[in-house]
Amino acid sequence: xxxxxxxxxxxxxxxxxxxxxxxxxxxxxxxxxxxxxxxxxxxxxxxxxxxxxxxxxxxxxxxxxxxxxxxxxxxxxxxxxxxxxxxxxxxxxxxxxxxxxxxxxxxxxxxxxxxxxxxxxxxxxxxxxxxxxxxxxxxxxxxxxxxxxxxxxxxxxxxxxxxxxxxxxxxxxxxxxxxxxxxxxxxxxxxxxxxxxxxxxxxxxxxxxxxxxxxxxxxxxxxxxxxxxxxxxxxxxxxxxxxxxxxxxxxxxxxxxxxxxxxxxxxxxxxxxxxxxxxxxxxxxxxxxxxxxxxxxxxxxxxxxxxxxxxxxxxxxxxxxxxxxxxxxxxxxxxxxxxxxxxxx
Amino acid sequence: xxxxxxxxxxxxxxxxxxxxxxxxxxxxxxxxxxxxxxxxxxxxxxxxxxxxxxxxxxxxxxxxxxxxxxxxxxxxxxxxxxxxxxxxxxxxxxxxxxxxxxxxxxxxxxxxxxxxxxxxxxxxxxxxxxxxxxxxxxxxxxxxxxxxxxxxxxxxxxxxxxxxxxxxxxxxxxxxxxxxxxxxxxxxxxxxxxxxxxxxxxxxxxxxxxxxxxxxxxxxxxxxxxxxxxxxxxxxxxxxxxxxxxxxxxxxxxxxxxxxxxxxxxxx
Ligand code: SF4
Ligand code: SF4
Ligand code: FES
Numbered sequence: 270x271x272x273x274x275x276x277x278x279x280x281x282x283x284x285x286x287x288x289x290x291x292x293x294x295x296x297x298x299x300x301x302x303x304x305x306x307x308x309x310x311x312x313x314x315x316x317x318x319x320x321x322x323x324x325x326x327x328x329x330x331x332x333x334x335x336x337x338x339x340x341x342x343x344x345x346x347x348x349x350x351x352x353x354x355x356x357x358x359x360x361x362x363x364x365x366x367x368x369x370x371x372x373x374x375x376x377x378x379x380x381x382x383x384x385x386x387x388x389x390x391x392x393x394x395x396x397x398x399x400x401x402x403x404x405x406x407x408x409x410x411x412x413x414x415x416x417x418x419x420x421x422x423x424x425x426x427x428x429x430x431x432x433x434x435x436x437x438x439x440x441x442x443x444x445x446x447x448x449x450x451x452x453x454x455x456x457x458x459x460x461x462x463x464x465x466x467x468x469x470x471x472x473x474x475x476x477x478x479x480x481x482x483x484x485x486x487x488x489x490x491x492x493x494x495x496x497x498x499x500x501x502x503x504x505x506x507x508x509x510x511x512x513x514x515x516x517x518x519x520x521x522x523x524x525x526x527x528x529x530x531x532x533x534x535x536x537x538x539x540x541x542x543x544x545x546x547x548x549x550x551x552x553x554x555x556x557x558x559x560x561x562x563x564x565x566x567x568x569x570x571x572x573x574x575x576x577x578x579x580x581x582x583x584x585x586x587x588x589x590x591x592x593x594x595x596x597x598x599x600x601x602x603x604x605x606x607x608x609x610x611x612x613x614x
Numbered sequence: 615x616x617x618x619x620x621x622x623x624x625x626x627x628x629x630x631x632x633x634x635x636x637x638x639x640x641x642x643x644x645x646x647x648x649x650x651x652x653x654x655x656x657x658x659x660x661x662x663x664x665x666x667x668x669x670x671x672x673x674x675x676x677x678x679x680x681x682x683x684x685x686x687x688x689x690x691x692x693x694x695x696x697x698x699x700x701x702x703x704x705x706x707x708x709x710x711x712x713x714x715x716x717x718x719x720x721x722x723x724x725x726x727x728x729x730x731x732x733x734x735x736x737x738x739x740x741x742x743x744x745x746x747x748x749x750x751x752x753x754x755x756x757x758x759x760x761x762x763x764x765x766x767x768x769x770x771x772x773x774x775x776x777x778x779x780x781x782x783x784x785x786x787x788x789x790x791x792x793x794x795x796x797x798x799x800x801x802x803x804x805x806x807x808x809x810x811x812x813x814x815x816x817x818x819x820x821x822x823x824x825x826x827x828x829x830x831x832x833x834x835x836x837x838x839x840x841x842x843x844x845x846x847x848x849x850x851x852x853x854x855x856x857x858x859x860x861x862x863x864x865x866x867x868x869x870x871x872x873x874x875x876x877x878x879x880x881x882x
Contacts, residue, residue, distance in 0.1 A: 342623055343623075343624075343662075345662035345663055350624065350625075350662060350705075352621065352624070378853075378854065378856075379854055382853040382854065382864065382867070383852050383853025383854065383864070383866075383867045385622045385852055387852070387854050388620065388621040388622060388623060389623070390854075479879050479881070482881045508854070508856060509855060509856035509857065510849075510850075510854075510855050510856070511849055511855065511857070512665060512666055512849055512850070512855070513665070514661075514662065514663050514664055514665040514666075515663070516663040524662060524663035526662065526665075528855075531855070531856070531857070533856070538847075538857065539846070539847055539857065539882075540847060547846075547882040548882055553882070557882070560861075561859070565859075565861050565862040566862070568861070568862035569862040569863075
């Protein structure tokens with residue numbers, strides 16, 4: 270059921286939801302961007318609709334809640350190992366269609382890769398529900414239509430989008446219908462807004478031949494990419510982490526084990542004991558990351574990892590475009606296939 | 615605690631039953647362990663406040679213990695060497711990975727080529743082969759950097775009695791009595807009756823594995839009869855942290871043991 274609400278009405282809905290849930294949404298942080306004075310949109314807890322940034326794409330994804338950049342797993346004392354406590358309250362995360370598709374990728378990795386679930390991810394995941402932010406139009410660099418992630422038919426409690434004179438919400442969770450109906454100024458049947466075309470169009474190759482690993486298409490990235498890892502930190506589907514132990518006291522009696530976000534783009538990711546390292550050059554790392562997003566993950570799980578949010582392109586300080594790289598990859602694969610055919614003839 | 619906690623990140627306590635010193639920086643720690651485990655699998659040695667390090671199983675006494683042969687090269691292993699002795703308790707997680715299926719190699723001719731610390735994961739395989747009825751058909755080539763770097767000396771002497779063993783060192787001081795040369799030097803002269811049905815296991819540093827496999831293929835072994843074990847940075851062992859991924863494979867889940875024909879296109 271769809272409802273039209275005024276700002277005040279929606280705020281009353283959020284206040285009521287706030288009794289059972291924390292609300293986690295994109296927020297505009299003035300002057301906290303990567304250049305001094307630049308603004309950034311990142312996730313935070315909110316209590317009113319005014320705080321929620323609906324007009325822009327968030328620079329960083331919601332994933333900080335599910336997979337924090339740094340998360341304490343255990344505390345160690347002299348002879349005890351204690352699992353760190355966690356927030357117990359439920360959370361509603363406000364996100365767009367592409368990001369809801371990204372949640373499926375995070376679940377795939379943390380809950381379904383290997384025989385055991387990730388205990389810490391499961392603990393937070395069970396507290397989380399979603400609200401879908403509608404997308405009336407595509408943002409810069411988005412290519413959700415190419416990745417089939419522009420529509421999110423299910424998996425959310427209600428949707429939210431701004432109209433000329435207020436807000437529209439589609440309520441999918443029947444238990445919440447009353448809460449919205451009580452504050453609505455109008456009712457209508459509609460679907461959450463979604464885009465059906467993006468300026469950026471990406472062509473993903475069906476499969477890649479082994480020859481692509483040695484292809485010259487990757488070479489330019491060695492000079493261009495500075496291996497900073499921003500593209501992976503902003504990506505809603507990147508999941509890698511590294512375990513890290515720390516101690517707080519000089520005598521080493523008390524400490525903790527954390528996991529911290531890791532990136533295949535950054536030095537040290539593959540280091541093995543004794544000094545071995547794989548993929549030293551930036552072009553190897555870009556190749557590794559790009560093929561994971563549009564090939565390797567699909568080969569393992571049946572669908573692509575990248576959801577086309579375009580954040581990696583938005584954030585790269587060297588203006589490296591992932592979308593352009595995937596298109597280049599598709600062209601290179603076609604060219605290799607054509608060579609094969611002509612060689613066969 | 616069992617090895618299958620609801621929370622797989624919580625390690626269990628295991629007592630050090632014995633320590634065998636091979637070189638001054640390589641020791642085998644015999645750890646109490648009653649669960650199921652295979653050669654080629656690995657444990658995470660977990661030392662609170664220092665971290666975790668993946669160590670492959672170098673020996674198994676079923677229902678009693680596992681051997682972990684450890685080189686003192688990092689923060690975790692350094693602390694283990696410095697502060698833990700026989701009777702101490704160490705925290706472990708695992709075992710992880712697929713490990714070797716020794717039944718694949720027990721019948722007929724088999725070649726094992728192992729280099730340096732690569733001997734650890736295949737020690738259980740060699741031990742198994744040494745006890746087969748046709749052990750004379752089992753050929754084992756092990757290489758170490760120098761005579762001082764040799765591991766498992768007592769085992770090498772025993773194995774030499776049971777099967778066709780070649781021990782070699784990459785280099786040695788003047789006057790050394792024994793084979794000098796890379797493991798690959800001994801592949802062309804292996805006495806094989808039927809290379810097409812011979813199985814092989816190759817474990818060691820990447821270049822050594824590549825050239826050993828090439829040598830075996832030249833002898834007429836087939837790609838689907840060769841198994842290799844890949845060393846990667848295993849951080850979680852659970853298929854979550856991502857560090858060990860190569861293509862669509864996770865070394866900690868799908869490996870570390872791979873059949874060569876199925877893994878030769880895995881490119882880092
Ligand atoms: S790879 Fe780039 S476009 Fe794809 S999901 Fe990650 S950040 Fe978004
Ligand atoms: S592609 Fe761009 S954002 Fe990613 S590591 Fe390279 S320079 Fe940094
Ligand atoms: S070691 Fe973490 S995914 Fe394999």
